[in-house]
Amino acid sequence: MKDFAADPAFEAASVPVVEWPLCHVRLQNDARYCWLILLPRVDAAVELSDLDPAQRAGLMEEIVRAGEVVTTMAAAEGCPVDKINTAALGNVTSQLHVHVVGRRRDDPLWPDPVWGRPGAISCAPDQLQARKEIIVRR
């Protein structure tokens, strides 16, 4: 684990926030969505099968924790989540990572997935800070 580093490609659209027991936790910088990215700190992992079963169970629990965070975050902004979208894709950046995204029936892309679509709106500094604090508190 000591050699773990997030792929620099994640820096374009997300910021690092905190380390959970298994995952490096990032916040997607998009005001439209409460959206976390979890990167297991396991060298060279690309597929879920590259984790061992204990790591996979730990990842699942951190996915649920991330879902609680995005739910809290969205509620704090007055926009409660209708559905959580969770996905491990990796077609563009292969390093294993899991997206956990709060979705609303009135969001710009509903019911389509959010990935591979343009239109991100960077958070204002105070919004980004407020979101980061919610993650750190959980």
Place this chain on the structure above:
Amino acid sequence: MKDFAADPAFEAASVPVVEWPLCHVRLQNDARYCWLILLPRVDAAVELSDLDPAQRAGLMEEIVRAGEVVTTMAAAEGCPVDKINTAALGNVTSQLHVHVVGRRRDDPLWPDPVWGRPGAISCAPDQLQARKEIIVRR
């Protein structure tokens, strides 16, 4: 569990194949992709947090098993998988389900996600049967 039934909406694009310890397993009927759908047989589950931790760990292991199946299936068709895409979305059909999709760099939608996009091509009967047999054997 005895009351479990898959939402009829799944019938439009997928076929039931087998029951694993936790999940009802369906095959998406799309010749372009080797694609399984896992539905935990847990009444009224919508989010991953509606499962208990043991069920979630079990789901994770069945997700990995589904990844092995789609990898085997794609290899048998001479089109090895480059990346597995795994997602629990539920924006259209809320009953908890997880997609496990084999992707190739030369597939029609790469690197975009497959959901919410038209163009499905139904499998020929022999292809559908061969795919089902691979699932049942795992």
